[in-house]
Structures are given as C-alpha cells and as structure tokens.
Amino acid sequence: MARQTDRIDLASSAPGTNRHLLVHCYGKPGSGPKAYLQAALHADEWPGIMAVHHLLPLLDAADAKGLIKGEIVVVPYANPIGMDQRIGDHVPGRYAFDGSGNYNRNWADLVGGAAPRIKGRLIGDAAQDVETVRAAFREVVASQDARSEVAQLRKVLMGLSCDADYVLDLHCDGEATMHIYANDRHRDIATELCLDMDSPVLLIETTAGGGPFDEANSSPWWRLGDELDEAKDLPHACFATTVEFRGRQDVSDDFGAKDAAGLYSFLCRRGVIDDVVKPQRDETFTAFLHETDVMHAPKAGFVSYALEVGTQVKAGDLIATIIDPVAADPAEARTELRARTDGIFFARVDTRLAAPGVTIAKVAGKTPLAHRKEGALLEA
Structure with a gap:
C-alpha cells in the first residue's frame, strides 16, 4: 500500500501561530514487525533529518515493489517546539524554554499504568501476551496528561512508538564519530545496527537512567516482571536505541545517503523490508557506559x-x-x-x-x- 502521510496538529504556543508533526506510515499495522524512527528530538541536532530525507525515497521504492512486510512509521522532525526556539541565529533545542527541561529526559513511565491493566491477563503465550501488553501501553499513553504543548508533544510521540518492535531515536553529538546507545539485553541487535550503520562505537548500558526516549520504550518490557510474577517471562519485545549521527555540523547529502542506506539495511535485516541487505564490516568497538x-x-x-x-x-x-x-x-x-x-x-x-x-x-x-x-x- 502507498505511503500515508499524516499531519498531526499540536497545541498553539500563541495566537496566530500553529505547529504540527508530519508522520509517514508504510505497510499495514499488524502485518509484521513495526519500526518507528524519529529525528531531531533534540531540535538542534539535524543530521538525522538528513538521513530521513534520503531514507524516504528508499522506502517509497520498496513500497512500490511490495517489499515492506511490516509497518514503518517515520517522523522526520520530532520537535517543532524546540526547532522554533531561536536566540538570534542560534537554535538551542536541547532544553524546553517552558522550564520542563531536557526534551530527551523524564519520559513517562509506562509500567505503573500498564501493570494493573495486564494483571491476570497474561497466559504464557508469548505472541498473545506481547499484544496484550502493547494494548495496555496504548491505553496508558492515551490517558496521559497533555495540558502543555511539551506534554502534548510527548504524548503524541510516545503514542506512535509504544507498540513498536524497533525504536530508533536519531540524534547527534557536538563533534563526534558515529556512535550508538543500547541496552545490554539487546546487544546482539545493537551490534547488527552498528555494523549496518558503519558505526565504530557501541555504548552499552544496563540501566541508562534519566528517562530518555529509548529507555522509556524498551525498559518496560523487563521492568513489568518486577511488578508482576506473570510478566517475568515476557519477551524483551522492543529494541530501542539512540543513534548519534556524528556532530551537529555533519549535515550533508553524502552522510545522509550513507546513513539512510544503513538504516534501510537494518530494516531489511530485521524482516521489516524483504530486500537484500548490504554487506557489513567486520567489527565495532563495544563499551559499557561505566x-x-x-x-x-x-x-x-x-x-x-x-x-x-x-x-x-x-x-x-x-x-x-x-x-x-x-x-x-x-x-x-x-x-x-x-x-x-x-x-x-x-x-x-x-x-x-x-x-x-x-x-x-x-x-x-x-x-x-x-x-x-x-x-x-x-x-x-
């Protein structure tokens, strides 16, 4: 099916102004694994936007050939609020001007709301239990407060990602080589991603801390087991990661095309797209955060x-x-x-x-x- 592009209107910051998100959707929900990608949650970090710019034509071509076997949701810019924060020619898009802090910290905890919703409903069938939990996550997000524009943005983004198999949050550093953050429980998948992205560094965490977007999506799958005995054997059904596309100034068509090819290859490798994957290099440097x-x-x-x-x-x-x-x-x-x-x-x-x-x-x-x-x- 052809790409569907939705415009999601957000709360207005002032009379006479408006904001919105664009969301590109490929495939059919429930037809296969779901991948969610977003760029520039830190609104001053733009290399991920360039990667998405080059990824969309690849996805369009795959879609036209009927190669998309799962569902892919792409948010090419995840933070129009932060992108509008200007002081002169500078965009300080890491922290919200309304005092709510770092845009990539303190994301809502899904566990407290999901645990009572799934209690007594898990049957030990992995596939069915995963769907039960994902439905609970969607209910929790739908019930979240969205009174401020930042809270509404968070609710929308989490609503798009909370039931995904793969969540890729695209960032960058100040000046850097490419590097990728992931939880140790998903080290094998993270290594695949590193090799597809030609990333020389993989940073592994056991507990990230701070409530970043990737951890807010992945950690509920193992933390529910701390709340409910029946959830102890749940699969770790969401691989969520932060991909750091080098430095802020590394915005170019060359980098964007290379990065898009890596993302596309990873989606193929994980069965979201039925296409040939690119060859991987031999190794990456893996280090724990500590x-x-x-x-x-x-x-x-x-x-x-x-x-x-x-x-x-x-x-x-x-x-x-x-x-x-x-x-x-x-x-x-x-x-x-x-x-x-x-x-x-x-x-x-x-x-x-x-x-x-x-x-x-x-x-x-x-x-x-x-x-x-x-x-x-x-x-x-």
Missing part, C-alpha cells in the same frame, strides 16, 4: 584539542587543554585533560569556550572506571 571516560572542564576557559575524534588513545594521552585567559602568568593558564582509559576518543564539545563542569570529551574504553556513575547516562 567504562566510558567523560571529561569535564575544571574551570572556565578556552578549549584547545590535541587530538581529532576517532583517535585511538592510551590512558595518560593528552586530549585537551583548558586555557584561562585571565591568568596573570600564561604558564599557569593551562590545565591539561588526559585520558583515564585506553580506547576511542569518540566525542567532544563543539564550543571552544567552556564553563566549569561542561563535558569536554568522551573516550570509550574497556575497563570499568571508578569515577563513573551507573544510571547517569554520560552526564556524571
């Missing part, structure tokens, strides 16, 4: 990097120097930041004026680091 060194600026100053992202480093290697321009003695103005693990220097901040505590650089390693906190993403 093995990832996150460096923060100890003071305000200008940042001078010693290495480019993607560089293999050893513990003790110089990554960056913070230069304090108000120091009276230039010899005392320099503070060095050195790697605390062997691994890949895969991301760095895209500003060169750092405030105290700002994340400066990230190195994915293979050894647990005592200063890293479990369940704090890469923010502590």
Whole structure:
C-alpha cells in the first residue's frame, strides 16, 4: 500500500501561530514487525533529518515493489517546539524554554499504568501476551496528561512508538564519530545496527537512567516482571536505541545517503523490508557506559584539542587543554585533560569556550572506571 502521510496538529504556543508533526506510515499495522524512527528530538541536532530525507525515497521504492512486510512509521522532525526556539541565529533545542527541561529526559513511565491493566491477563503465550501488553501501553499513553504543548508533544510521540518492535531515536553529538546507545539485553541487535550503520562505537548500558526516549520504550518490557510474577517471562519485545549521527555540523547529502542506506539495511535485516541487505564490516568497538571516560572542564576557559575524534588513545594521552585567559602568568593558564582509559576518543564539545563542569570529551574504553556513575547516562 502507498505511503500515508499524516499531519498531526499540536497545541498553539500563541495566537496566530500553529505547529504540527508530519508522520509517514508504510505497510499495514499488524502485518509484521513495526519500526518507528524519529529525528531531531533534540531540535538542534539535524543530521538525522538528513538521513530521513534520503531514507524516504528508499522506502517509497520498496513500497512500490511490495517489499515492506511490516509497518514503518517515520517522523522526520520530532520537535517543532524546540526547532522554533531561536536566540538570534542560534537554535538551542536541547532544553524546553517552558522550564520542563531536557526534551530527551523524564519520559513517562509506562509500567505503573500498564501493570494493573495486564494483571491476570497474561497466559504464557508469548505472541498473545506481547499484544496484550502493547494494548495496555496504548491505553496508558492515551490517558496521559497533555495540558502543555511539551506534554502534548510527548504524548503524541510516545503514542506512535509504544507498540513498536524497533525504536530508533536519531540524534547527534557536538563533534563526534558515529556512535550508538543500547541496552545490554539487546546487544546482539545493537551490534547488527552498528555494523549496518558503519558505526565504530557501541555504548552499552544496563540501566541508562534519566528517562530518555529509548529507555522509556524498551525498559518496560523487563521492568513489568518486577511488578508482576506473570510478566517475568515476557519477551524483551522492543529494541530501542539512540543513534548519534556524528556532530551537529555533519549535515550533508553524502552522510545522509550513507546513513539512510544503513538504516534501510537494518530494516531489511530485521524482516521489516524483504530486500537484500548490504554487506557489513567486520567489527565495532563495544563499551559499557561505566567504562566510558567523560571529561569535564575544571574551570572556565578556552578549549584547545590535541587530538581529532576517532583517535585511538592510551590512558595518560593528552586530549585537551583548558586555557584561562585571565591568568596573570600564561604558564599557569593551562590545565591539561588526559585520558583515564585506553580506547576511542569518540566525542567532544563543539564550543571552544567552556564553563566549569561542561563535558569536554568522551573516550570509550574497556575497563570499568571508578569515577563513573551507573544510571547517569554520560552526564556524571
């Protein structure tokens, strides 16, 4: 069946203005696995939009050939509220101006509402139980408050994704190599995605923390077992991941076409599209979040990097120097930041004026680091 494109109107921020989402739908609900993809939930992160721009023609062609065996839902821009937040020519789209915080944190917990809805209804048949749980998730989302425009946006996006088999949330970092976040329970699928996307880094979490969109979709499937004995054997039926498409400035047709080909290949590999998959490269570098060194600026100053992202480093290697321009003695103005693990220097901040505590650089390693906190993403 031909692609269906829906316009979902959102709450107006002021008289005389309006916002809406575009949602592209392929395939038939219930005909096979469902994949949900969204770009730019952090509204200042645009490489994912370019990937979707190049993915849609591939999906259109597959649809015309009858190759789409499941359901695919694509939201090419997930946050028109954040995209409209401008200060001069800058779009600070990571945090909501209404005070509700980071757009990719504190997503609603589906477990509390779903558990009483499914209690006594699971029969031990995996396929039927999965459908019972998904119906409960849809009911929970439908009952959520949507009084503010951010709350309404969250409700709409979660309503589109909560019953999917695959949820791909497309982001980017400041300046980075491509990297992918996923839960350890889905390491095999995440590795497939990394290889299809030619991503050199896979970051594995046991508990992400912070309530990001991907975890809000995937974790209820195992957390329901903590609430109900009958749910302990539920399949982990939603693979949800955050795909970081390099850095903010890496918006180009070349990157977009390559990334779209990787996404398409993954959808084929997972049986959503019945088409030939592209060859995969041999390996990716896998690290747990607590093995990832996150460096923060100890003071305000200008940042001078010693290495480019993607560089293999050893513990003790110089990554960056913070230069304090108000120091009276230039010899005392320099503070060095050195790697605390062997691994890949895969991301760095895209500003060169750092405030105290700002994340400066990230190195994915293979050894647990005592200063890293479990369940704090890469923010502590």
